[in-house]
Amino acid sequence: MKKSILEFWVGLFVLLGAVAVGFLAFRVAGGTSVGSSSGSYTVYADFSDIGGLKAGAPIKAAGVLVGRVSDITLDPQSYQARVSLNLDKQYAFSSDVSAQILTSGLLGEQYIGLMQGGDPENLAAGDTISLTSSALVLENLIGKFMTSFAEKNAGSDDKAAE
Structure with a gap:
C-alpha cells in the first residue's frame, strides 16, 4: 500500500x-503566453533586404515586445520583401512610424524595431509602414570593407611605382 x-x-x-x-x-x-487574448491588428512593411528575419520574429518598440512577424512574402512587382506585422491592439502607433530590422547582439536573432513618429493620426489595420530600413547584412559589410581596402592599396601601389 x-x-x-x-x-x-x-x-x-x-x-x-x-x-x-x-x-x-x-x-x-x-x-505567446497561453492567457493573452487582447487581440492584434496587422500592418505591412516593405524591405529591400530582410537578412535572416523569420516569421514569428519579435517586433519591439523601445525594447518592449509589441507584436510578432506573421508572414514574409516577395512582392512580384517591386521585388521587395513584404512583411506582415501583427501588433498588439493595446499599442497604437502613428501613421509615420518607422520600422527597421535590427539584430540582438552581434550574431543574435533579428527583430523589427519600431520608432514612433509625430503624426497625430494612428496606423489602422491593413496600412503599410512607408519609412523602413533594411537589415544590415554582415557579409555585405565585410565585402564592402575588403573592396575599399583593396582599392586603397592598389592606389598606393600605383603612386609608389611612379
Whole structure:
C-alpha cells in the first residue's frame, strides 16, 4: 500500500516537471503566453533586404515586445520583401512610424524595431509602414570593407611605382 502511494507521488512529480519544462521551452522558443487574448491588428512593411528575419520574429518598440512577424512574402512587382506585422491592439502607433530590422547582439536573432513618429493620426489595420530600413547584412559589410581596402592599396601601389 505504501509503495503504491509513493509511486503515485513520484509519478505526479515527474508529470508536473515535464509540464513545467514544456512550458519553459515554449516560452523560450518565442511562443505567446497561453492567457493573452487582447487581440492584434496587422500592418505591412516593405524591405529591400530582410537578412535572416523569420516569421514569428519579435517586433519591439523601445525594447518592449509589441507584436510578432506573421508572414514574409516577395512582392512580384517591386521585388521587395513584404512583411506582415501583427501588433498588439493595446499599442497604437502613428501613421509615420518607422520600422527597421535590427539584430540582438552581434550574431543574435533579428527583430523589427519600431520608432514612433509625430503624426497625430494612428496606423489602422491593413496600412503599410512607408519609412523602413533594411537589415544590415554582415557579409555585405565585410565585402564592402575588403573592396575599399583593396582599392586603397592598389592606389598606393600605383603612386609608389611612379
